[in-house]
Amino acid sequence: MTDASMNDAALPKSGLSVTDARTRKRNAAEKRFRAYGIAAISVGLLFLLFLFGSILKSGIPAFTQTVVDVEFTMTQEAVDEAESKMLKTKAYENYFIAALEAQLAERGMDVAFDAKAIQRIVGKTGGTIRSHFQDNPDAIGQPVSFELAASSRVDGYFNGRVTRETLVDSRFLQLSDLDLVDALAEAGIIHGAFNWNFITGKDSGVDNPGGAGLGASVIGSFFMMLVVLFLSLPIGVAASIYLEEFAPKNRFTDLIEVNISNLAAVPSIVFGILGLAVFIQFAGLPQSAPLVGGLVLTLMTLPTIIISTRASLAAVPPSIRDAALGVGASKMQSVFHHVLPLAMPGILTGTIIGLAQALGETAPLLLIGMVGFVAREYPDGFMAGFTDANSAMPAQIYTWASRADPGFYEKAWGGIIILLLFLITMNTIAVILRRRFERRW
Amino acid sequence: MNDMRIVERDVETNDVKIAAKDVQVHYGDTHAIKDVSVDIEDKTVTAFIGPSGCGKSTFLRCINRMNDTIDVCRVTGDIRIDDQDIYDPKVDPVQLRAKVGMVFQKPNPFPKSIYDNVAYGPRIHGLAKNKSDLDDIVERSLRRGAIWEEVKDRLHAPGTGLSGGQQQRLCIARAVATEPEVLLMDEPCSALDPIATAQVEELIDELRENYSVVIVTHSMQQAARVSQKTAFFHLGNLVEYGETGQIFTNPTDPRTESYITGRIG
Ligand SMILES: Nc1ncnc2c1ncn2[C@@H]1O[C@H](COP(=O)(O)OP(=O)(O)OP(=O)(O)O)[C@@H](O)[C@H]1O
Numbered sequence: 001m002t003d004a005s006m007n008d009a010a011l012p013k014s015g016l017s018v019t020d021a022r023t024r025k026r027n028a029a030e031k032r033f034r035a036y037g038i039a040a041i042s043v044g045l046l047f048l049l050f051l052f053g054s055i056l057k058s059g060i061p062a063f064t065q066t067v068v069d070v071e072f073t074m075t076q077e078a079v080d081e082a083e084s085k086m087l088k089t090k091a092y093e094n095y096f097i098a099a100l101e102a103q104l105a106e107r108g109m110d111v112a113f114d115a116k117a118i119q120r121i122v123g124k125t126g127g128t129i130r131s132h133f134q135d136n137p138d139a140i141g142q143p144v145s146f147e148l149a150a151s152s153r154v155d156g157y158f159n160g161r162v163t164r165e166t167l168v169d170s171r172f173l174q175l176s177d178l179d180l181v182d183a184l185a186e187a188g189i190i191h192g193a194f195n196w197n198f199i200t201g202k203d204s205g206v207d208n209p210g211g212a213g214l215g216a217s218v219i220g221s222f223f224m225m226l227v228v229l230f231l232s233l234p235i236g237v238a239a240s241i242y243l244e245e246f247a248p249k250n251r252f253t254d255l256i257e258v259n260i261s262n263l264a265a266v267p268s269i270v271f272g273i274l275g276l277a278v279f280i281q282f283a284g285l286p287q288s289a290p291l292v293g294g295l296v297l298t299l300m301t302l303p304t305i306i307i308s309t310r311a312s313l314a315a316v317p318p319s320i321r322d323a324a325l326g327v328g329a330s331k332m333q334s335v336f337h338h339v340l341p342l343a344m345p346g347i348l349t350g351t352i353i354g355l356a357q358a359l360g361e362t363a364p365l366l367l368i369g370m371v372g373f374v375a376r377e378y379p380d381g382f383m384a385g386f387t388d389a390n391s392a393m394p395a396q397i398y399t400w401a402s403r404a405d406p407g408f409y410e411k412a413w414g415g416i417i418i419l420l421l422f423l424i425t426m427n428t429i430a431v432i433l434r435r436r437f438e439r440r441w
Numbered sequence: 442m443n444d445m446r447i448v449e450r451d452v453e454t455n456d457v458k459i460a461a462k463d464v465q466v467h468y469g470d471t472h473a474i475k476d477v478s479v480d481i482e483d484k485t486v487t488a489f490i491g492p493s494g495c496g497k498s499t500f501l502r503c504i505n506r507m508n509d510t511i512d513v514c515r516v517t518g519d520i521r522i523d524d525q526d527i528y529d530p531k532v533d534p535v536q537l538r539a540k541v542g543m544v545f546q547k548p549n550p551f552p553k554s555i556y557d558n559v560a561y562g563p564r565i566h567g568l569a570k571n572k573s574d575l576d577d578i579v580e581r582s583l584r585r586g587a588i589w590e591e592v593k594d595r596l597h598a599p600g601t602g603l604s605g606g607q608q609q610r611l612c613i614a615r616a617v618a619t620e621p622e623v624l625l626m627d628e629p630c631s632a633l634d635p636i637a638t639a640q641v642e643e644l645i646d647e648l649r650e651n652y653s654v655v656i657v658t659h660s661m662q663q664a665a666r667v668s669q670k671t672a673f674f675h676l677g678n679l680v681e682y683g684e685t686g687q688i689f690t691n692p693t694d695p696r697t698e699s700y701i702t703g704r705i706g
C-alpha cells in the first residue's frame with residue numbers, strides 16, 4: 001500500500017451532496033433537541049390553556065348577577081299608610097309582592113307563592129324599597145323599576161351550581177321555590193344582568209356573596225402601588241447606581257451585594273411580620289392601612305428592582321463610559337447622560353415586574369391586617385386612601401375563597417380574573433415602555 | 442521599506458508638554474509599564490510603536506488618567522503636563538480630560554445622533570454661547586474629522602449607524618470639538634481606508650500647529666509619515682525614544698531594529 005492510498009482510506013473523498021455518518025449524527029441530535037423544545041413548550045401552553053380555561057369558566061359567573069326586575073308605583077297614600085304601620089318595611093314588602101303578583105297575572109301566569117318564598121328568593125325587599133323612596137321622594141307616584149339581586153342560591157340555580165337534584169330544602173331555598181323561580185324567569189321578571197357591583201362594590205357579609213364587590217380593595221391595591229412605586233423606584237435606582245457606578249469595590253460593598261441577593265429570596269411573609277413589628281407596633285402607624293402595606297411591599301420589591309437595575313447598568317458597554325469620561329464628562333454626567341438612558345428599558349421592566357409581584361402578594365398583607373373583610377368602605381378622600389383601613393385584591397380574593405358560602409368561591413375566581421387583567425395591563429405597559437425607550441438607541 | 446518616506450522637516454526643539462518620569466503601571470500582579478521616562482514635546486506628533494500587548498495603550502491612558510477607572514490598575518511615578526503633576530490629589534481628573542482629549546482604540550460613539558456626539562463635549566464645557574455657535578463647532582469638528590461630507594445630510598441620524606471607519610472619524614471629530622491641548626489617539630486609523638487615513642493624517646499634521654499629539658500605531662509607514670518623534674515600547678519598557686528619522690534609519694537598540702524591519706511583533 002502506498003501512502004496515497006492509505007490517506008484515501010482515512011479520509012474518503014465525498015461530494016457535498018453525500019452526508020457522512022458524523023453529519024447525520026449531528027443532524028439527528030439537532031432534530032431531537034428541537035423536538036424536546038417543542039414538546040416542552042407544548043406542555044407549558046397546554047397547562048396555560050387549562051389554567052385560563054378553568055379560571056374563565058369558574059370566574060365569569062361572578063360578573064353576572066341574577067336580578068328580580070319588578071316595576072311598580074307607590075302612591076303618596078300607600079307611602080303614608082306604610083309609614084303609619086308598626087312594621088314599616090313589612091308593609092313595603094307587601095306592596096312589592098302585590099306588584100309581583102300583578103305582573104305575573106298580567107302575563108297570564110298563575111303561581112301560588114307566599115312572602116316567605118319571596119324572601120328566600122330576593123331576600124328582605126322592604127328595607128331597600130323604603131330607603132329608595134325616602135332618598136327620592138320625587139319617585140313617589142311615579143312608576144319605579146326595581147332591580148333586586150336574587151339570593152346566592154337562586155344565582156347558583158341559574159349558573160348550574162345548584163340543581164333540583166342537589167338542592168336540600170332549607171331556610172335558604174326550598175324545592176318548591178324553584179317552580180316560582182322558573183315561572184318568574186319565564187315571565188322575564190328574573191333575568192341575568194351584568195354585575196357592576198362586583199367591579200365597583202365593597203366586600204359584603206359572610207352570608208351575602210351576591211353583594212360582594214372588589215372595588216374597595218382595588219382602591220386599596222392602587223394606593224399601595226402608589227406607595228411602592230414612589231418609594232421603591234427612586235430608592236432602588238439610586239441605590240443601584242451608587243453600588244454599580246460609584247461605590248468602591250471592597251469587602252463591605254461585597255457584603256451589601258450578597259445581602260441584597262439574599263433579601264430577594266426571603267419569603268414575603270417575613271417582610272409581613274417585619275412590617276407588623278416595625279411599622280405598626282413600633283412606629284404606631286394604623287393597622288390595615290394601604291400605607292403600611294405599601295411600605296412592606298416596598299421592602300419586598302426593593303431587592304428585585306436593585307438587582308434588575310444593576311444588571312441593566314452592568315450591561316451598558318464600558319466603552320460608552322470611557323467615551324464620556326474621555327471628552328471630560330464627570331462620573332455623574334457620564335452616568336446620567338449616557339449610561340442611565342441606555343439602561344432605562346431594563347430598569348423600567350424590572351420595576352414593573354417588581355410592582356406586578358407586589359400587586360399579587362398576599363401573605364404579608366394578612367399579617368398587617370389588610371384582610372378582605374376590612375374592605376367595607378371606600379376611603380373618603382385621596383389622603384385617607386393611604387391611612388383608612390382597606391384590603392387589597394389578592395387578600396380580598398383569599399378571604400372570599402376561605403368563606404363557606406359557595407357563592408364566594410365564584411367571586412374568588414372572578415376576582416382572580418380582574419387581578420390577572422391588571423397584571424396583563426402592567427406587563428403590556430412594560431413591553432410598550434421597553435419598545436419606546438429602545439427605539440431611542 | 443523603500444516606500445517609507447521619512448519626514449524631513451527641520452527638527453525645531455519645542456517646549457516639553459508632557460514629562461513622564463519613572464512611570465510604573467500594575468494591573469493587579471501584571472507589571473504592564475516598567476520604569477518609563479519620556480518627555481513629549483509641545484506642537485509635536487509623537488508616535489508610540491511596539492508589538493501588541495507591550496503597553497502602548499496603557500501608557501497613553503496614564504496621560505489623561507483614564508486608568509483611574511480600572512479598579513485593579515495602579516500607576517506610580519510622576520507625570521507632568523505643563524510642569525504640573527497630574528496625579529496630584531489636587532488635580533481634578535475631569536478637568537484634566539477636558540484638556541487632554543482621547544480617541545480610543547475601538548470606535549465608541551455615543552448611541553445618540555451624530556450631531557449630539559460632537560456637540561456633547563462643547564455643551565458640558567460651555568464652549569458654545571448659542572445654537573448657531575454650537576452648529577459651527579460641530580461642522581468645524583466634523584470637517585477636521587474628515588467626515589463632514591458624508592454626514593452633513595444626516596446629522597440627526599444615530600452615530601452608531603455609521604460604518605466602523607466613519608465611527609472612528611466621528612470619534613476624532615468628537616475629541617477635537619472640545620479643543621484639547623493634547624490629543625491622544627490610540628490606533629485611530631486601524632479601521633480606516635487609505636483615503637480616510639490620509640485625511641486623518643492631514644488632520645494630525647494640522648493639529649500639530651497648536652497641540653501636542655500622541656498617536657499609537659501599528660503602521661510603521663504611518664509613524665514615519667506623521668510623527669516627528671517616535672517611542673518604541675517592548676514588553677512594558679520604553680526601549681528607544683528619539684527623532685522619527687533617527688529611529689527608522691539608524692536605531693541604536695537591536696530590538697528596535699528587528700521590530701521595524703519586521704523580525705519581532
Ligand atoms: N484592564 C486590564 N486589566 C488587566 N490587564 C490589562 C488591562 N489592560 C491591559 N492589560 C495588560 O497590560 C498589558 C499592556 O496592554 P495594552 O493594552 O497597553 O497593550 P497595547 O500595547 O496597547 O497592545 P495593542 O497594540 O494590542 O493594543 C497587556 O499585557 C495586557 O494584558
Ligand SMILES: [Mg+2]
Nearest residue numbers: 497498546627
Ligand atoms: Mg492598545
